[in-house]
Amino acid sequence: MSYELEDNPFIPKTAIIEHILSETIDVKTFVLKPRNWTIDFTPGQFILVLVPGIGEAPFAIASSPSLKTRIEITVRRVGNVTKALHKLSEKSIIGIRGPYGNGFPINELVGNNIITIAGGTGLIGVSSLLWHIYENRELYGEVYLLYGSRTPRDILRRKDLGIWSRNIKILLSVDKTNGEEWSGYVGFVTDLLDKIDVFKNNTKYVLCGPPIMMKVAYYKLVKRGISPSSIYVSLERHMKCGIGKCGRCMLSNGLFVCKDGPVFRCDQIPEREIQ
Amino acid sequence: MPRQEWYRYEGDNLLRDLFNTVRSLGYSIIAPIKKNNSHILSQVQDHSQIVLDYVRTLNSPKHFLYPNKKPLITWSLQDNILEATSPPLKPVKIAFIGIKPCDSNSICVLDKLLLDKPADPYYKLMRENTLIIVYDCTRSDEYCFCELTKSRIPYPECYDLWIVERDNAYYINVASKKGYSIASRLDIVPSHKPILNINSTTSSEFQKIIEQLEKLYESAKWSKCSEKCLLCGGCTSICPTCICFDIVDHINQDLRSGSRLRVWTSCILRSFTIVAGGRVVRKSIDERFKFRYYHKFVFARKRYGLYFCTGCGRCSSQCPANINMVEVIKRVVRA
Numbered sequence: 222m223s224y225e226l227e228d229n230p231f232i233p234k235t236a237i238i239e240h241i242l243s244e245t246i247d248v249k250t251f252v253l254k255p256r257n258w259t260i261d262f263t264p265g266q267f268i269l270v271l272v273p274g275i276g277e278a279p280f281a282i283a284s285s286p287s288l289k290t291r292i293e294i295t296v297r298r299v300g301n302v303t304k305a306l307h308k309l310s311e312k313s314i315i316g317i318r319g320p321y322g323n324g325f326p327i328n329e330l331v332g333n334n335i336i337t338i339a340g341g342t343g344l345i346g347v348s349s350l351l352w353h354i355y356e357n358r359e360l361y362g363e364v365y366l367l368y369g370s371r372t373p374r375d376i377l378r379r380k381d382l383g384i385w386s387r388n389i390k391i392l393l394s395v396d397k398t399n400g401e402e403w404s405g406y407v408g409f410v411t412d413l414l415d416k417i418d419v420f421k422n423n424t425k426y427v428l429c430g431p432p433i434m435m436k437v438a439y440y441k442l443v444k445r446g447i448s449p450s451s452i453y454v455s456l457e458r459h460m461k462c463g464i465g466k467c468g469r470c471m472l473s474n475g476l477f478v479c480k481d482g483p484v485f486r487c488d489q490i491p492e493r494e495i496q
Numbered sequence: 497m498p499r500q501e502w503y504r505y506e507g508d509n510l511l512r513d514l515f516n517t518v519r520s521l522g523y524s525i526i527a528p529i530k531k532n533n534s535h536i537l538s539q540v541q542d543h544s545q546i547v548l549d550y551v552r553t554l555n556s557p558k559h560f561l562y563p564n565k566k567p568l569i570t571w572s573l574q575d576n577i578l579e580a581t582s583p584p585l586k587p588v589k590i591a592f593i594g595i596k597p598c599d600s601n602s603i604c605v606l607d608k609l610l611l612d613k614p615a616d617p618y619y620k621l622m623r624e625n626t627l628i629i630v631y632d633c634t635r636s637d638e639y640c641f642c643e644l645t646k647s648r649i650p651y652p653e654c655y656d657l658w659i660v661e662r663d664n665a666y667y668i669n670v671a672s673k674k675g676y677s678i679a680s681r682l683d684i685v686p687s688h689k690p691i692l693n694i695n696s697t698t699s700s701e702f703q704k705i706i707e708q709l710e711k712l713y714e715s716a717k718w719s720k721c722s723e724k725c726l727l728c729g730g731c732t733s734i735c736p737t738c739i740c741f742d743i744v745d746h747i748n749q750d751l752r753s754g755s756r757l758r759v760w761t762s763c764i765l766r767s768f769t770i771v772a773g774g775r776v777v778r779k780s781i782d783e784r785f786k787f788r789y790y791h792k793f794v795f796a797r798k799r800y801g802l803y804f805c806t807g808c809g810r811c812s813s814q815c816p817a818n819i820n821m822v823e824v825i826k827r828v829v830r831a
Contacts, residue, residue, distance in 0.1 A: 299772045459769055468791075
C-alpha cells in the first residue's frame with residue numbers, strides 16, 4: 222500500500238517567468254506569473270524560488286501586495302541559484318514556495334511617519350512596503366526613503382522610485398560617482414539622516430541593507446534617542462526550509478528569520494543580530 | 497478492565513510476551529542489541545537478540561524516525577510543465593522496545609520541532625505509526641546527566657508503555673490507548689506505583705545554572721571553551737534531538753528530473769550560516785560552538801518549555817576532543 226501525503230510543504234507551486242528586466246550589470250528583475258494560482262502576501266514577505274535541479278533561494282517579493290496575478294523579484298547574481306536564474310529566459314518554468322515570513326507589522330506602522338533606509342539590494346526588502354504606503358498614503362504621516370547605491374549605475378527599480386516619488390520623499394546617495402553625472406549625495410546612505418528631521422515621536426524607522434549599513438543606521442538612530450522599539454529591520458539569513466525546521470536562519474535568541482521574521486522590531490532581537 | 501496507570505506483570509518472560517504481542521500486531525521491532533563493543537538500536541527478529549542491560553546505544557530513535565538523506569520531493573520538467581510530487585511512501589509500523597527514558601524524551605523534542613505547524617509530513621507519518629515501549633534506566637555512566645535536564649522520567653506524551661523493574665517484579669505504566677491495547681493482552685494485574693528514586697534537586701540547581709548561562713552569551717570564556725573543538729559535527733549527528741538540515745538537489749541523468757533530499761547538517765559547520773555573496777553570519781568557532789548550547793538550553797526552554805537535551809551523554813561520550821557539555825556550561829558560569 223502506498224500513501225499520498227495530503228500536505229507536503231516542500232512541494233513548490235509552478236510559475237512562469239513572464240518577463241525579464243535587466244536592472245544593472247549583475248541584477249535582473251523577474252516578473253513571475255503563477256500558473257493556476259494567485260498569490261496573497263503582506264508587505265515584507267518572501268518566497269523561495271526553485272530552479273529545478275539547481276536549488277532554492279529566498280527572495281523578497283518586490284511588487285505591490287495588491288497585485289495578485291504577478292509577482293516580481295529582483296535578483297543579484299551572487300550564488301548558484303541566482304546564477305542559474307540569470308541564465309533562464311522568458312517562458313522558463315520555476316517553482317515557488319511561500320509566501321513565507323511575518324511581513325511588516327502594518328498595524329504598528331499605520332498612523333506614523335515612516336523613515337525607510339535601504340542600501341543596495343536591501344531596497345527589494347522594503348519595496349513591497351513602499352508600494353503599500355504609496356497605495357495607502359493617507360494612512361501615514363511624513364514618509365521618506367533614503368536609498369544608497371554603490372554608483373549611479375547600481376540604482377535598482379528606477380521605475381518604482383519614479384512612481385513612489387509622487388507621494389514619498391526619496392533621497393538617494395551613492396558611494397562613488399564612477400565618473401557619471403550625479404546630482405545627489407555622494408557618501409554613506411546613513412549620512413542622509415543628517416539631511417532630514419529625525420523625528421522622535423510618532424515615527425517608525427525601517428532598515429534593510431548590508432550588515433554595516435544596518436549597524437551604522439541603528440546606532441545612529443539610537444544615539445539620537447530613538448527607541449529600538451521604533452526601529453524595524455528586515456534580516457537576511459541562510460534558509461533551506463522556510464517553515465522553521467531546518468535551523469539555518471535561527472537568530473541567537475532562538476527566533477527563526479523565516480517564520481518569526483524576516484521583519485523584527487529591534488527590541489525583540491539582540492543588537493548583535495542587527496546585521 | 498478499566499484502564500489505569502500502573503499494572504504488574506504476572507507472567508514468566510515479559511520481553512518475550514511483549515515482543516510476540518507487538519509483532520503479532522504487524523510492527524517491525526527496533527530494539528537495543530550488542531554490536532562489537534557497543535550497543536545499537538536495530539531491527540530485531542527475535543526477542544533473544546534484545547539486550548536491556550546497556551548504558552546507551554550509539555544511534556537513537558532519530559535515526560529511524562528522521563532518517564538522513566530523506567527525499568522530500570521528486571520533480572520532472574516536461575514540455576514546460578514542472579511536476580513536483582511526494583516520493584511514494586509506505587507507512588511502516590515500527591515499535592521501539594527497550595529504549596531508555598532519555599531517548600523516549602528525545603522523541604518529544606523531535607515532536608516539538610517537526611510537528612509544529614506546518615508539520616513535517618514524513619515525520620508525522622512515521623510518528624502516527626510508531627509504538628514506544630520504554631524500559632526504565634538501570635545503568636548510567638560518567639557522561640549521563642538526565643537528572644539535570646529533567647529527563648530521567650519519560651514524558652507521558654511520548655511513550656505508550658513504560659516498564660519498571662523493582663523488587664523482582666515488572667511494573668507497567670500505560671500512557672496511551674495504543675499502549676493499553678498491548679498491555680491488556682499480557683498477563684497483568686492492577687498495581688500501585690513502584691517507588692522510583694529520582695534526585696530532583698539536581699535539576700533545579702541545573703536550572704539556576706542555565707539562568708546564569710543565559711546572560712553570558714557574550715562571555716569571553718566561550719572562546720576558551722571552544723578551543724578544543726575539531727568542528728567535526730559528530731556531536732550533532734549523534735545527538736538524538738539535533739535535526740538541523742540542508743536540502744540538497746539531486747538531478748537525474750536525463751537532466752529533466754530529479755529529487756530534493758533532506759540531509760543532516762550541523763550548526764558547528766562554517767557553511768551553516770553562509771548567506772548570499774559568501775558572508776558568514778557566525779564566522780568564529782566560538783560563536784558556532786556556543787550556539788548549540790544556547791539553542792538546547794536557553795532558546796528551547798523559552799519557546800517550547802523544555803530543554804532540547806535529554807542528558808543522554810552521547811555527544812560527550814563520543815567527542816574526539818573530549819568536550820563535555822555539562823563541564824563547559826559549568827565552566828562558563830563559574831565566576
